[in-house]
Amino acid sequence: MMARDFFGEMALLHDTPRSATVVAVTPCSLCELQKKDLDRLIQIYPVL
Numbered sequence: 001m002m003a004r005d006f007f008g009e010m011a012l013l014h015d016t017p018r019s020a021t022v023v024a025v026t027p028c029s030l031c032e033l034q035k036k037d038l039d040r041l042i043q044i045y046p047v048l
Contacts, residue, residue, distance in 0.1 A: 012038050
């Protein structure tokens, strides 16, 4: 991965156990999106 790359987890969309693991090799900032928050976003903005 390179600077500004991102990763996702299909478990958020399919309500299944996680299938990915990510390990940072340098200091980084992360944002977490929980399923309940994603579900709410999709409810408000179905086009997502």
